[in-house]
């Protein structure tokens with residue numbers, strides 16, 4: 203993991219929603235200098251999937267996304283009736299709202315007047331200098347930032363694409379994405395000049411594509427050339443099953459190299475999944491403090507003697523509902539590999555022989571039948587959560603070392619050895 207890249211910082215939100223900071227480490231103004239402050243935690247964004255002018259449905263969806271953990275929610279405002287709905291939507295919601303504007307600069311002005319917390323503009327379809335200046339002035343007056351999103355699909359007029367590509371291809375030599383990178387960078391430079399000419403620096407940049415390798419290359423180049431915070435995303439990534447891989451490959455690579463200040467994972471599916479998977483990505487990279495339990499579970503194999511897939515899904519759903527403390531919970535199919543991989547778990551179950559042995563911070567607390575595993579495991583998780591909250595226990599305080607079964611002369615799950623409790627507990 204590389205350290206996070208220093209950027210300018212923008213603020214999104216107000217007193218009512220709370221302020222979400224994006225980026226950081228470089229000061230404000232035309233001659234901004236390093237501040238030495240660390241960048242803000244990477245923020246998770248998503249976008250509503252319904253019509254913004256259907257106020258009740260839109261508000262309900264924003265509430266659902268906020269509950270899932272979204273830091274910022276974006277809404278589309280293609281029509282006047284959408285911007286007219288914004289004041290009521292803002293009144294009823296508690297998360298910073300971004301207006302996503304394409305083609306009609308007046309929608310941006312209306313959204314600013316309605317009180318949104320950020321505007322997203324696409325240089326590919328709002329490029330008239332006077333119109334962009336009007337939006338910049340409106341945002342400056344109310345001190346809200348603008349995201350400039352140079353999506354591959356809409357960055358240049360299609361009729362100009364080949365001509366521009368030819369003109370600019372030489373900039374990146376024979377690089378696989380050379381022509382498109384050159385177009386994106388050139389368009390950003392042209393567009394941001396309007397902002398700088400108007401002394402406006404509260405800008406976030408995005409450069410999305412459907413191709414994860416182009417996303418990696420584009421953001422890497424942009425990070426070298428601009429000091430604005432970056433909003434990462436793979437656009438039109440598809441359904442969750444494949445979109446997850448495309449998004450995590452691109453965003454994970456960039457975040458691990460220190461690039462990225464806010465992310466949106468986009469799926470052709472319920473946006474709640476975008477939030478859940480975005481948070482899991484940041485937790486996995488250690489870029490955000492985990493909220494709720496971290497579940498470790500074995501993939502099962504020929505040694506399995508319980509229905510572990512069902513059990514794991516049930517445990518996952520219940521932990522999400524009931525546990526807010528970031529404890530590690532392990533669900534292991536047997537004791538062959540389970541003990542080593544569950545080491546460090548606060549609460550663990552090792553299944554075998556249609557039974558489960560449950561450990562809490564290394565101490566065996568119960569041996570139950572397969573049918574009782576779920577309830578007992580959750581009860582132990584809840585009790586452990588209470589002890590953590592009251593200061594009687596600490597997360598990750600003890601490690602468990604369990605001797606695995608003898609490697610020779612013993613086939614099966616090793617259940618007998620496990621039941622005999624050859625284990626030691628270490629304080630840390």
Ligand code: SF4
Pocket residue numbers: 500501502503504505506534535536537538539540
């Ligand atoms: S923990 Fe046991 S059942 Fe699960 S994958 Fe490992 S060896 Fe197989």
